[in-house]
Amino acid sequence: MxxxxxxxxxxxxxxxxxxxxxxxxxxxxxxxxxxxxxxxxxxxxxxxxxxxxxxxxxxxxxxxxxxxxxxxxxxxxxxxxxxxxxxxxEEQLGAGVLSAFQSARPPPLKELLTELVNQISAVSxxxxxxxxxxxxxxxxxxxxxxxxxxxxxxxxxxxxxxxxxxxxxxxxxxxxxxxxxxxxxxxxRFTTEEASEFLNRIMGLELAPDDVAALAARTEGWIAGLQLAAVSLQGRRRTQGMGDVSRFLRDLTGSHRFILDFLVEEVLQQQSLAIQEFLLKTSILDRLSGPLCDAVLAMGDERARRSFDRIEPPMPEATSALPPSSSQRILHRLETDNLFVVPIDDTRHWYRYHHLFAELLRQRLQQTRPDLVSILHRRASTWYAQRGQAAAAIDHALSAGDFERAADLIEQAAETTMMRSEIATFRRWVGALPDDMLRVRPRLCVYDAWSLLLSGRPLEVAEARLQDAVEADLAGSTSGEVAAHRALVAGYRGDTQQCTEFSQQALDLLPRESMFLRSLVAGILGYSCLHSGDVVVARQALEEAARISQRTGNLMNEVLAVSHVADLSVLQGRLDEARVLYEQALELATDARGQRQPIAGIVLQGLGNLQLQWNDLRTAAQHYTEGIELIQRWGEVGTLQGHVGLARIRQAQGDLGGACEAIYKAHRIAAGFDVMDMDDMFVEAWQARLWVAQGNLDAAVRWAEEQALAVDGGSKAAGVARQSASLLARAIRDTGLAWVYLAQRRPDSVLKVLEPLRRETEAAGWIWFLIHILVLESLAFHVKRDVDQALVSLERALSLAEPGGFVRVFVDEGEPIVRLLRRAVSRGIAVEYAHKVLAALVEERMRTTAEPPGAKPLSQRELEVLRLIVIGLSNGEIAEELVIAISTVKTHVNNIYRKLHVSDRKQAIARTRDLKLL
Structure with a gap:
């Protein structure tokens, strides 16, 4: 907003x-x-x-x-x-940065500032x-x-x-x-010459050079002191003539504070009682306008208005179009008389006192009329509140000590304040209220709990304040806000089921006008349901989040919501629809100068996934790379999809080093940030698939064992995922496990782990995963020599893939799927689309065998040599251990160095550990 x-x-x-x-x-x-x-x-x-x-x-x-x-x-x-x-x-400079900071999930401050500096550097x-x-x-x-x-x-x-x-x-x-x-x-400080120009030319005092020098010396060139002294001398000249200057200068001694007190007393005494009253009573205001000062001075009171209406100074030429009030005329008079008012707009409607003068006036008001201070602040609060200026109204109510009024105003402003991410302001307001007053106001307690959560305080502290709300709200009027808070907490804890339940409860209970919370909760619900497989609710919630974000001007949340709807379309196999949505989100994330904001990186990674499915590796890599670069202006957490996608592309191109480097970056990001378990699973599952493709089956099997699977029979496969894991997490995990089992030629384990997942993804309408599962099942049946059943699964996979144009899901399987596709063609099964997939497979085989762009995977013998290098054996000791010639060892070592892009043993060992090759 x-x-x-x-x-x-x-x-x-x-x-x-x-x-x-x-x-x-x-x-x-x-x-x-x-x-x-x-x-x-x-x-x-x-x-x-x-x-x-x-x-x-x-x-x-x-x-x-x-x-x-x-x-x-x-x-x-x-x-x-x-x-x-x-x-x-420069118009639009930093707009995307501010939108990102005010979003529900702002990036780290350092990354936002990096983007801001980059934009400033681009100013012409x-x-x-x-x-x-x-x-x-x-x-x-x-x-x-x-x-x-x-x-x-x-x-x-x-x-x-x-x-x-x-x-x-x-x-x-x-x-x-x-x-x-x-x-x-x-x-x-003013020089004597500058003091003379000010005192004589501007203030018209006609002081002798010695008097100017004495006054400049006494004030030490302090401009405020000189101005106060000049105003005082003007008043003396009107009443006593200028013969008393020497005595005045004798009295003007001591510290700046003493001189100030002396001069303010002098200046005030020379003003009419009406002006003195105006100055003191309006000193509580940070900004001054005629209508505001009228309200503070109770100009509605006939007697008060008459006392000020006697002041009739000439109005300056540049004035507001508004009819002059009594206070407005006084403000112009004060400016004309050099009485420390500063115009702060071009129409001279708004002014402020010189800060130092205001401080002195406020001190004098507190000393002489302390009973008036709260009354004046209360009047200012009322004036600001009537004009919808909540922050000023709240500050004046707090200054008045009117905590009930302040609490009412804070409640009314809470949602919009939080929506603008002004958490510190809200915390300051609430912190000024007595705790016993806060605890009996359930709505204020709920927003306080939100502010505690969003400001990084422990969950337990926020939960304690939320409990205050529950206990105070006997009528249940804040049930929607409480549910919204609990949905967010559940999301932080990764509890998909509770997050969904509380989100739905909150949306049912929150009023329609509660835009901020409804947008936030709708986004939470949509993302949660996207993970759990409830595509209908997910789409409805994300589209609602996008609509509300658009109405409230929250660009980042709108882009995220539209991009997540596109993610959902990909899951449902509607790739053309997804492309339209991604392009819509990309347009939203592009500013008026045609520059893409960092949030566009999320969208580009989605487009990269799309192009990868269509087997356009070059375009996919471009999208991933640009998406990573944009997101890195904020931080790295949002780049996991891009790095994993690049790892897949590099592997497909035969670039082992590039694939390992990309997956290593993804691992480092997932480990370095406290992200959701699903993100860790996403990286780990693709790492396992890369290990299989690179011939490092031992590492892949170890990963499978870490998922609590029995290596020998897969008896626990169907229940591999924890109960709290989302469908998406289980889908990523179980398809990865199926790959490992296929590599081990354990088709029964493949079918066992995939059978329940197929039922769930089919029920959810997740066509993308269903195609993938059917392809893996087809390969498993083929290993079992059940060709007919293999072709049944493959035929269904092809029929589901053709409308969306899925290709990569087949090409990833390499030679084993080629044999099945040829059998399908020979039996007249999905002939046209099978030929398209076969053409893509042949093209990839030709590309990777003709001119590999990077290193090939380590051979089994090279892995054996590498393992012995890691434990510290010399070339001679390795030759003896493996019963091979030392010249052969040296050849293997050189090949290892080349493939790992290193130049010595120390680097090779470090690289091996980084990439988890052993």
């Missing part, structure tokens, strides 16, 4: 026409553009924002600007705003990213983003940061490399 953004945070602050220009500092900033970062670090009131705004106006490069606030410590919010600012430089014009007020940031994940940008700097972007305190970034390292431009307090 796209996030509503405060566009004023992205505006470069407006420059006053009566600005004190600072060309020497602008020159330093301009000279540093070829370095990685500019850092303006100084206390409040030293003109950092103004200087950056002036630089932005004359630097000659596009500028992306973000004014940071405390809410940007939520990583999702921070990324949304950074990307929004970047998109002012160099630009500057300015982050102002970075002192508000404290969250470690946010600084991880900034650190990543600095450690992997795109050539097209210069980062500029303004802050009161140095951020936890590699500043010293950048300084040491000469990649940092720094302006600090000593650089930013």
């Amino acid at each position: 796209s996030q509503p953004l405060l566009t004023t945070k992205l505006h470069i602050p407006h420059l006053r026409s009566d600005l004190v220009s600072r060309p020497h500092l602008i020159h330093r900033l301009r000279d540093g553009l070829d370095r990685q970062m500019t850092l303006l670090s100084a206390p409040a009131g030293f003109g950092k924002t103004t200087l950056l705004s002036e630089w932005a106006a004359c630097c000659g490069r596009p500028v992306a600007w973000l004014s940071v606030d405390k809410d940007d410590n939520d990583l999702a919010r921070f990324l949304a705003y950074v990307i929004a600012s970047l998109q002012l430089v 014009e160099r630009f500057i990213l300015v982050l102002d007020d970075v002192q508000h940031l404290s969250a470690e994940p946010v600084f991880e983003v900034l650190a990543f940008l600095l450690e992997n700097p795109p050539d097209t972007m210069h980062l500029a940061i303004a802050t009161r305190t140095d951020p936890p970034l590699p500043v010293a390292r950048l300084r040491g490399r000469g990649q940092l431009v720094e302006l600090r307090q000593a650089d930013l």
